[in-house]
Amino acid sequence: MSEAVTRPATAGPGLLASLDPLLREWLPRQRWFAGKGRPVTGFSLVAATELLPAGGKLGLYHLLVQVHQPLTHGTGPGDCYQLLIGEREALPPRLAPALIGHVTEGPLTGRTVYEALYDPRPAGLLLEALRTRARIGGLRFERDPRQEVRSGLVPRAVTAEQSNSSVVYGDTFILKLLRRIVPGVNPDLELPLALAREGCPRVPAPTAWLLAELSGQSYVLGVLQPYIQGAADGWELALRELAKGQDFAAEARALGRATAEVHTALARALPTVTLGHIQLRSMVDGMLERLDAAAQAVPALRTYAPGLRSAFQALADLAAEGHTWTAQRVHGDLHLGQCLRSPAGGPSHAFGSGGEWSLIDFEGEPARPLAERRMPQPTVRDVAGMLRSFDYAAHSVRPSVPGWAESCRAAYCSGYAEIDGRDPRNDPVLLRAYETDKAVYEVVYEARHRPDWLPVPLSAVRRLASSHLT
Numbered sequence: 001m002s003e004a005v006t007r008p009a010t011a012g013p014g015l016l017a018s019l020d021p022l023l024r025e026w027l028p029r030q031r032w033f034a035g036k037g038r039p040v041t042g043f044s045l046v047a048a049t050e051l052l053p054a055g056g057k058l059g060l061y062h063l064l065v066q067v068h069q070p071l072t073h074g075t076g077p078g079d080c081y082q083l084l085i086g087e088r089e090a091l092p093p094r095l096a097p098a099l100i101g102h103v104t105e106g107p108l109t110g111r112t113v114y115e116a117l118y119d120p121r122p123a124g125l126l127l128e129a130l131r132t133r134a135r136i137g138g139l140r141f142e143r144d145p146r147q148e149v150r151s152g153l154v155p156r157a158v159t160a161e162q163s164n165s166s167v168v169y170g171d172t173f174i175l176k177l178l179r180r181i182v183p184g185v186n187p188d189l190e191l192p193l194a195l196a197r198e199g200c201p202r203v204p205a206p207t208a209w210l211l212a213e214l215s216g217q218s219y220v221l222g223v224l225q226p227y228i229q230g231a232a233d234g235w236e237l238a239l240r241e242l243a244k245g246q247d248f249a250a251e252a253r254a255l256g257r258a259t260a261e262v263h264t265a266l267a268r269a270l271p272t273v274t275l276g277h278i279q280l281r282s283m284v285d286g287m288l289e290r291l292d293a294a295a296q297a298v299p300a301l302r303t304y305a306p307g308l309r310s311a312f313q314a315l316a317d318l319a320a321e322g323h324t325w326t327a328q329r330v331h332g333d334l335h336l337g338q339c340l341r342s343p344a345g346g347p348s349h350a351f352g353s354g355g356e357w358s359l360i361d362f363e364g365e366p367a368r369p370l371a372e373r374r375m376p377q378p379t380v381r382d383v384a385g386m387l388r389s390f391d392y393a394a395h396s397v398r399p400s401v402p403g404w405a406e407s408c409r410a411a412y413c414s415g416y417a418e419i420d421g422r423d424p425r426n427d428p429v430l431l432r433a434y435e436t437d438k439a440v441y442e443v444v445y446e447a448r449h450r451p452d453w454l455p456v457p458l459s460a461v462r463r464l465a466s467s468h469l470t
């Protein structure tokens with residue numbers, strides 16, 4: 001493994017010529033590929049780092065690749081993706097699912113290339129580099145010096161549906177490699193670090209992270225954090241209870257408390273601002289623009305657009321009357337799948353007693369620009385995300401359990417108020433606007449990624465478009 005920290009970072013010329021035809025076919029099939037539905041017309045190499053030399057038993061490249069695609073609106077440089085590419089003479093059967101293809105062009109002709117994150121040796125090499133705080137070409141492997149990482153922890157790929165890709169090491173750490181990368185500070189590292197500084201026990205503190213320095217710009221490529229052993233996510237737990245016809249209100253209330261604890265710590269750690277008329281107007285304009293774009297992309301949304309617009313307009317009207325709201329850094333894409341509960345009485349690392357809720361994945365909505373994801377926002381945004389999630393769970397089981405979502409939604413808001421002192425339901429116009437914005441996002445997300453699920457957010461759209469405030 002020592003070669004990871006000593007090998008110079010140069011990738012052979014023509015590498016992309018070998019990979020191009022294979023990536024065109026493979027990339028759009030990946031869950032984390034954000035450009036689905038638009039043809040891939042080419043690639044350019046942003047950076048290539050040779051982690052193990054090509055042509056031997058196992059060659060390994062860390063690549064940042066820009067994918068050329070026609071954009072929906074205008075032109076642009078195309079999204080940049082992080083890839084860890086292995087190349088061998090042949091793949092052992094255990095790696096068959098990781099196959100990208102057999103190379104027929106360029107310098108790797110005759111070799112087999114594959115997704116190397118799912119191969120224990122390359123995955124182990126990344127951990128070793130983080131452990132030893134290696135510098136390899138433009139790659140900087142950083143570690144919190146107060147947190148130790150044992151060498152030799154056995155890697156295992158996470159197979160869950162993800163927007164990025166993760167590997168668990170010895171049930172001790174989990175490394176998330178970000179797939180679509182953008183220059184700048186990534187909230188998925190920034191916010192957990194800030195929360196760790198505040199001593200907030202609700203979020204696993206980053207142990208180590210991977211950065212790239214390219215042409216004077218910094219990119220966050222990955223984050224290693226303690227793995228919560230035996231944890232179940234809120235989505236799994238909710239569906240389990242629903243299947244038994246069981247109420248989930250006590251857990252929902254605990255989740256409301258956990259959310260408020262994280263919000264309180266974020267407000268202490270990072271600046272808060274007051275949103276006045278001008279900021280509110282531009283926020284509402286953003287919501288209206290997203291709705292228009294969504295209605296363009298998903299025809300089923302069009303008939304509800306006037307009703308949905310009224311939810312945003314009501315917020316603009318309040319702002320025009322002089323109402324102001326406090327904004328702060330928030331999670332930005334909070335839903336049941338982002339909440340992990342450690343087993344009662346079981347191991348939970350440094351997270352206090354067993355059976356506690358933790359929040360993960362502070363990346364925000366991956367499709368939104370980084371600057372927008374890092375802007376202070378009303379905390380109601382996260383609350384709305386969770387309320388939507390209870391609704392999602394209730395709509396995804398048959399037979400339905402009457403009143404289940406409503407009881408969770410109420411309990412969650414009560415739990416939130418127990419910590420924060422303010423009940424999100426006391427701000428109905430703001431809450432409806434954010435729930436509507438989220439449901440519109442979900443319609444687009446489902447149309448793009450899981451068309452069978454489209455009826456779930458559409459049912460909320462129907463409700464939100466016709467709900468009139470009393």
Ligand SMILES: Nc1ncnc2c1ncn2[C@@H]1O[C@H](COP(=O)(O)OP(=O)(O)O)[C@@H](O)[C@H]1O
Binds near residue numbers: 162233363
């Ligand atoms: N600290 C952790 N402990 C245990 N499991 C985790 C932890 N962080 C993430 N996971 C698991 O990995 C999955 C993906 O993590 P997440 O941060 O949501 O990635 P993505 O941004 O790719 O969706 C989660 O759904 C969860 O099951």
Ligand SMILES: O=P(O)(O)O[C@H]1O[C@H](CO)[C@@H](O[C@H]2O[C@H](CO)[C@@H](O)[C@H](O)[C@H]2O)[C@H](O)[C@H]1O
Binds near residue numbers: 161385390392393
């Ligand atoms: O994978 P991410 O955490 O980045 O989030 C994206 O995918 C989510 C689905 O996996 C999506 O969430 C939507 O579906 C969930 C059920 O699968 C539900 O609990 C959420 O409330 C609903 O928004 C999320 O929106 C998307 O950004």
